[in-house]
Amino acid sequence: MPTETTAYEAPMRRALELALNGPAYGVNPQVGAVLVNDNFEILAEGWHMGAGTDHAEVAALKALAAKGISPVGLTAVVTLEPCNHTGRTGPCALALVEAGVARVVFAVADPGEASARGADTLRAAGIEVVDGVLATEAEEQGRVWLTANRLGRPFVTLKWAASIDGRSAAEDGTSKWISGPESRADTHLRRTQVDAILVGTNTVLVDDPELTARKPNGELFEHQPLRVILGETKIEGNYRIFNDAAETVHYETRSIHGALAELWARGVRHVWVEGGPKVASKFVKMGLFDELLVYQAPMLIGGERTSMRNLGVETMSEAIALEFNEVRLLGNDIFIRATPLKGAN
Ligand SMILES: NC(=O)c1ccc[n+]([C@@H]2O[C@H](COP(=O)([O-])OP(=O)(O)OC[C@H]3O[C@@H](n4cnc5c(N)ncnc54)[C@H](OP(=O)(O)O)[C@@H]3O)[C@@H](O)[C@H]2O)c1
Numbered sequence: 001m002p003t004e005t006t007a008y009e010a011p012m013r014r015a016l017e018l019a020l021n022g023p024a025y026g027v028n029p030q031v032g033a034v035l036v037n038d039n040f041e042i043l044a045e046g047w048h049m050g051a052g053t054d055h056a057e058v059a060a061l062k063a064l065a066a067k068g069i070s071p072v073g074l075t076a077v078v079t080l081e082p083c084n085h086t087g088r089t090g091p092c093a094l095a096l097v098e099a100g101v102a103r104v105v106f107a108v109a110d111p112g113e114a115s116a117r118g119a120d121t122l123r124a125a126g127i128e129v130v131d132g133v134l135a136t137e138a139e140e141q142g143r144v145w146l147t148a149n150r151l152g153r154p155f156v157t158l159k160w161a162a163s164i165d166g167r168s169a170a171e172d173g174t175s176k177w178i179s180g181p182e183s184r185a186d187t188h189l190r191r192t193q194v195d196a197i198l199v200g201t202n203t204v205l206v207d208d209p210e211l212t213a214r215k216p217n218g219e220l221f222e223h224q225p226l227r228v229i230l231g232e233t234k235i236e237g238n239y240r241i242f243n244d245a246a247e248t249v250h251y252e253t254r255s256i257h258g259a260l261a262e263l264w265a266r267g268v269r270h271v272w273v274e275g276g277p278k279v280a281s282k283f284v285k286m287g288l289f290d291e292l293l294v295y296q297a298p299m300l301i302g303g304e305r306t307s308m309r310n311l312g313v314e315t316m317s318e319a320i321a322l323e324f325n326e327v328r329l330l331g332n333d334i335f336i337r338a339t340p341l342k343g344a345n
Helices: 005-019 056-066 092-099 118-124 135-141 143-151 181-191 201-207 256-265 277-285
Strands: 032-036 042-047 075-080 103-108 128-131 155-163 196-200 226-230 248-251 270-273 291-297 322-330 333-340
Touching (some): 005 032, 005 075, 005 103, 005 135, 032 056, 042 056, 056 075, 056 092, 075 135, 103 118, 103 135, 118 128, 135 143, 155 181, 181 322, 196 201, 201 226, 226 256, 248 256
Parallel strands (some): 075 103, 155 270, 155 291, 196 270, 226 248
Antiparallel strands (some): 032 075, 291 333
């Protein structure tokens, strides 16, 4: 009976690909699963389509049943440890036990409070469990959901557009448009993958942004993130952020912890902070960010309106160390994805 973990890498790669068919937003993770025989041939595939729908393992078992193949003695290869709890759907660990699979291979452990430890259930039922296959790839792909569930707060992405000298607006406060059309299209597409977009009160007052996810032709994408305003200033209902294209909440507070806790309770697992610099700097100062997306444009603006305000960095040794995860040209701009350097801050 083959148990070398490398043999499961090809089916796991396929499971990771399948996982991406599910929505990137929402309380549930993107999960993919395949059922393979002893020759590592994929007999059935499944993925999770979001809260309330079949989990990936169950979807794969159903696809197998539809082909009239018995699951007994097969191996289930799943991107995430099979869940152990009964939510709107039954526990996957139990479904796999009842199906009679011989082995379950997964990439990363489930950090969820209620859903974790499915592997124990499987082992207790005499099923062989192999974990950690393509764990690095699965961690990277699932970083938003995994990080949010480990930390018990939404994953925070900071996003801004800046001139090459790091300015986010001109002296009069205007910032339309620093980045080019390709960057803006990329931003809109990424907005469809998050649960919420947050801005400070001043950005609403100065820019009057709609903060929706739109296609280049102006049409709205199907999924619209929750729009969140943070700050004590009252804002009249005639601002575009209150139009009926998406839901909006105004937390009339400056408490970032409070806002994140409220968002978590509403099911938000990924929040995009789109500025302005004052609010974004507070998230950084408090160490409450997981990822940075910067669209850097080939222009100079100069002046005081920098992308980040005072972060409390008095000397170079206190600078907040990041690493670049992605750097590429996007139209005439440079797109940068950076994350805090582990262990450095
Ligand atoms: N280039 C870009 O990507 C980009 C993106 C967005 C905005 N902008 C530009 O940035 C400018 C607006 O940004 P901004 O920095 O002035 O304002 P902002 O960050 O949008 O809003 C600042 C306000 O948010 C409230 N707030 C809520 N929580 C806070 C906290 N924890 N700490 C501090 N303040 C908190 C405060 O007002 P209260 O008194 O209401 O509590 C504060 O005055 C505009 O010129 C806009 O065009 C550029």
